[in-house]
Amino acid sequence: MNAQTHILPSVPPSRGPAIAATALWGAAGGVRMQLLTEEESARLAVISSIVRFAKGEQIYRQGDAAASVFNIVRGVVKSYRTLPDEHEHITAFLFPGDLIGLMEEGTYVNSARAVTPVTAYRIPAAALEMRLQKDAELEFHVISKVVHDLREAQRHAFLLSRHRAATKVALFLQMLENYQISRGENAEEIYLPMRRSDIADYVGMSIEAVSRSLSALESDGILALKNRRHIEILDRRGLEAIAAQREPRDMPARHAGQD
Amino acid sequence: MNAQTHILPSVPPSRGPAIAATALWGAAGGVRMQLLTEEESARLAVISSIVRFAKGEQIYRQGDAAASVFNIVRGVVKSYRTLPDEHEHITAFLFPGDLIGLMEEGTYVNSARAVTPVTAYRIPAAALEMRLQKDAELEFHVISKVVHDLREAQRHAFLLSRHRAATKVALFLQMLENYQISRGENAEEIYLPMRRSDIADYVGMSIEAVSRSLSALESDGILALKNRRHIEILDRRGLEAIAAQREPRDMPARHAGQD
DNA sequence: CGGTAATTTGAGCCGTATCAACTTTAGTGG
DNA sequence: CCACTAAAGTTGATACGGCTCAAATTACCG
Numbered sequence: 001m002n003a004q005t006h007i008l009p010s011v012p013p014s015r016g017p018a019i020a021a022t023a024l025w026g027a028a029g030g031v032r033m034q035l036l037t038e039e040e041s042a043r044l045a046v047i048s049s050i051v052r053f054a055k056g057e058q059i060y061r062q063g064d065a066a067a068s069v070f071n072i073v074r075g076v077v078k079s080y081r082t083l084p085d086e087h088e089h090i091t092a093f094l095f096p097g098d099l100i101g102l103m104e105e106g107t108y109v110n111s112a113r114a115v116t117p118v119t120a121y122r123i124p125a126a127a128l129e130m131r132l133q134k135d136a137e138l139e140f141h142v143i144s145k146v147v148h149d150l151r152e153a154q155r156h157a158f159l160l161s162r163h164r165a166a167t168k169v170a171l172f173l174q175m176l177e178n179y180q181i182s183r184g185e186n187a188e189e190i191y192l193p194m195r196r197s198d199i200a201d202y203v204g205m206s207i208e209a210v211s212r213s214l215s216a217l218e219s220d221g222i223l224a225l226k227n228r229r230h231i232e233i234l235d236r237r238g239l240e241a242i243a244a245q246r247e248p249r250d251m252p253a254r255h256a257g258q259d
Numbered sequence: 260m261n262a263q264t265h266i267l268p269s270v271p272p273s274r275g276p277a278i279a280a281t282a283l284w285g286a287a288g289g290v291r292m293q294l295l296t297e298e299e300s301a302r303l304a305v306i307s308s309i310v311r312f313a314k315g316e317q318i319y320r321q322g323d324a325a326a327s328v329f330n331i332v333r334g335v336v337k338s339y340r341t342l343p344d345e346h347e348h349i350t351a352f353l354f355p356g357d358l359i360g361l362m363e364e365g366t367y368v369n370s371a372r373a374v375t376p377v378t379a380y381r382i383p384a385a386a387l388e389m390r391l392q393k394d395a396e397l398e399f400h401v402i403s404k405v406v407h408d409l410r411e412a413q414r415h416a417f418l419l420s421r422h423r424a425a426t427k428v429a430l431f432l433q434m435l436e437n438y439q440i441s442r443g444e445n446a447e448e449i450y451l452p453m454r455r456s457d458i459a460d461y462v463g464m465s466i467e468a469v470s471r472s473l474s475a476l477e478s479d480g481i482l483a484l485k486n487r488r489h490i491e492i493l494d495r496r497g498l499e500a501i502a503a504q505r506e507p508r509d510m511p512a513r514h515a516g517q518d
Numbered sequence: 519c520g521g522t523a524a525t526t527t528g529a530g531c532c533g534t535a536t537c538a539a540c541t542t543t544a545g546t547g548g
Numbered sequence: 549c550c551a552c553t554a555a556a557g558t559t560g561a562t563a564c565g566g567c568t569c570a571a572a573t574t575a576c577c578g
Contacts, residue, residue: 025365025384081417085505089420091413102410106284109410125284132402136395139402143391146405151361151368153412154350158340160419161348161463163535165566196525204420206567211526228525228575246344422567424534455557465535470558487543487557 016045017071017121019141020097020183021148032097032148032182035141043135044071047127053114059100061111066103068122072096075118076193079110080201090202092152093194095179099145101125115194160204163246168203169213170243173223173231189232217242275304276330276380278400279356279442280407291356291407291441294400302394303330306386311378318359318371318379325362327381331355334377335452338369339460349461351411352453354438358404360384375452419463422505427462428472429502432482432490448491476501 018041020032036044048071053059059070062081070077072094079091079100091110094100102109103125132139159171173190181187192199200207214231217223222238223231233239277300279291295303307330312318318329321340329336331353338350338359350369353359361368362384391398418430432449440446451458459466473490476482481497482490492498 023364024362025388030364083505084503087505089417091416102406102413103283104410105282105289109413129284129399132399133395136392136398139395139398140388140391143398143402143405146402146409147361150405150409150412151363153409153416154361154368157350157412157416157419158348160416163463163565204422207525208527208568209566212566215526244343246342246346422533466557467536467559468534471534474558 016041016043017048017123018073018097019071019099019145021145022151022182024144024147030178030182034097035144036138040135040138040141043131043138044121044123044128047131048121048123051120051122053118053120055114055117057114057118059112059114059118060108062108064108066101066106066108066125068124069099069101069128070112071121071123072098072100073119073121075120076115077112077118077120078115078194078198079112081110088201089204090198092149092156093198093202095183097183099149115198156202164242165205165209166213166216166242167245168205169199169210169217170239172199172203173233173239174243177233189226189230192229192231275300275302276307276382277332277356278330278358278404280404281410281441283403283406289437289441293356294403295397299394299397299400302390302397303380303382303387306390307380307382309378310381312373312376314373314376316373316377318373318377319367321367321370323367325360325365325367325384327383328358328360328387329371330380330382331357331359332378332380334379335374336371336377336379337374337453337457338371340369347460348463349457351408351415352457352461354442356442358408374457415461423501424464424468425472425475425501426504427464428458428469428476429498431458431462432492432498433502436492448485448489451488451490 015038017036019035021035022030022032050073051070053075059077060066074096077094077098077100079094079102081089081091083089093115094112100112132142155175159168159175162168162171176190176192177187180190194202196207196210200210203210205213214223214225217239218225220238222235222242223233226232276295278294280294281289281291309332310329312334318336319325333355336353336357336359338353338361340348340350342348352374353371359371391401414434418427418434421427421430435449435451436446439449453461455466455469459469462469464472473482473484476498477484479497481494481501482492485491
């Protein structure tokens, strides 16, 4: 079924931008595929430039004139909105193969900041639009990517609609794990490139609640906090159960029933 | 018999599918523009068919083979996911000019159901893909629409990340009002085509909390519940203030006193 | 190897989910 | 047109989870 499970490196040997997403059609088991052909990548490379951002560096701000779209090559980016009371809501974490620079009426909708050191292609929006107008196939690949991001945003909303803290954290961990798997990386342990406060701003909880949830999951033997950035899942079944539960009262916990 | 015996309201004069979204470039003050040209609409009409759904009727289910995309002409649709414990999470409410039928690997990601009687174009996915491959401009319009939906999904997640019940309801009402305004409809009062339970499943609260929030907003003189489906905003400034507030404690306004 | 930020842990309070009773609306048939 | 019934919505009482404030602990950077 999935012939590409082995060998295929997470970063394709292309010379230019690379966009990854799950397909619209055809079952691929949820694997993120490389959407661009060598040729498309090369053509985009012509209008792109490589840019680097230090950890914590601002990439753009909400409301800025949206001059460029970025294609992440290496590192992790957070897309977020700042509220009047300076609180932060994180829209998404973005990884290699992702596009950032969502715009509306010529300005960026969100802000973006490097969570780790980041390498990316900067693609001028105007040049990209011109290319798209000429290349229906490339355009279709971009549609596939945006649709992919739409599904992700819906999953995020779904996560946020959950009420139990542990459930949200469990869903978040599963999300990160799926990222790693879909990119063919080691899935022995989950890597958390972001700070606890970033997790909190993504799952819509306080930092303390995130910390407590992780601690609780650890003392329940469901996962091991190897260090602040690395987590190992010990009881995947248990994690799934917590990710699936809806309300506090539902907690029967023991699915080893006999009737 | 058929309710369309009288004049059609805000439906554009086109003979085929119509897709509305805010633009990627150029400031239009947040107005949803008709994206398709007459010609594009006509070409899509060739591969489409009109379908109708009764109020409450299922349009498709998550996991079904995704054969078609739908373009709403009239009525309101809810897109939702059902959880194992049969609880419902609503992904989006969709209106005329919207597309539904989000798919991944050949199957629908969500379920869809008519909230009111619905008229829509059914566009076979395969035919649509073929058309897109041949028509870069049409494709660009579709990208614009999907990007629009992505922003909406992010706003939904933002709404869900809020903690105060009244804040979520206020944001929801603003969202509905913006829909009406962007579609050029009467904005004197907000029309709620959906049930309280649908609102609850969209904002991630209990039905009771939705009801209480609305009652509270009314007794604060911020809005008037004309009937179950129609709300008038009396104090827009006050509604904005509630939509913007973050945490319980931030709430001054409590006339100090005895009671 | 300090100094500081990040994270964890603790205590108390508040808001919302839950359970439950009640009121209103809509739908149906006489 | 009205009576009847079920569904939708509102209102009340209570419990508990997570937020806030506060302090202790750990990791990180120069």
